[in-house]
Amino acid sequence: MRLRSLLFVPGDRSERFAKAAASGADALILDLEDSVAPSRKAAARAAVAAFLAEPRTLPLLVRVNPLGSDYLDDDLAAAAGADGLMLPKAEGAASIEALGSRTDLAILPVATETPAAMFQLGTYAIVARRLLGLTWGAEDLPAAIGASTSREADGRYT
Incomplete structure (x- = not known):
């Protein structure tokens, strides 16, 4: 699967899916995590599951809530028809093995969202067969370490 460009779509905004x-993106990330308010999680899961059941012209991945989240089991059920999962706040091979024990879907971890994750980057080689690649998150790590922001006023990353 070629993943040069990924377009995130909030899972509770089904009117935006088509x-x-x-758009020309290589894949869509149907988001069940940060872009969906807790009160909208169930509706988002239903919308995502319905869209995954339709014929598709590009790969569809689902960003589930992190390991240990109360939402993860329901997210995995909704994402059963996806081409892969995006795992936020992954912390190396152990996170991939934990999620991989619950699904056969390929995994695209967000590998840089926590301080602990930075020290586990090398471990992804152990689980490379389960991965679609690696990606990074620019917002959560700065927040976790107390940085004020990772963006300039115009939206560019610092």
Whole structure:
């Protein structure tokens, strides 16, 4: 699977799914994590599961809630028809093995969202067969270490 460009779409905004699919992105990330308020999680899961059941023209991944989250089991059920999962706040091979024990889907970890994750980057080689690649998160790590922001006022990353 070639993943040069990934377009995130909030899972509770089903009216955006078709337009996003026509955007030219290599894959869509249907988001059940940060872009969905807790009160909208169930509706988002239903919308994502319905969209995954439709014919598709590009890979569809689902960003589930992190390991240990109360939402993860329901997220995995909704994402059963996906081409892969995005795992936020992954902390190396142990996170991939933990999620991999619960699903056969390929995994795209967000590898840089916690301080502990930074020290586990080398361990992903152990679980490379389960991975779609690695990606990074620019917002959670600065927040975790007390940085004020990772973006300039115009939206560019610092």
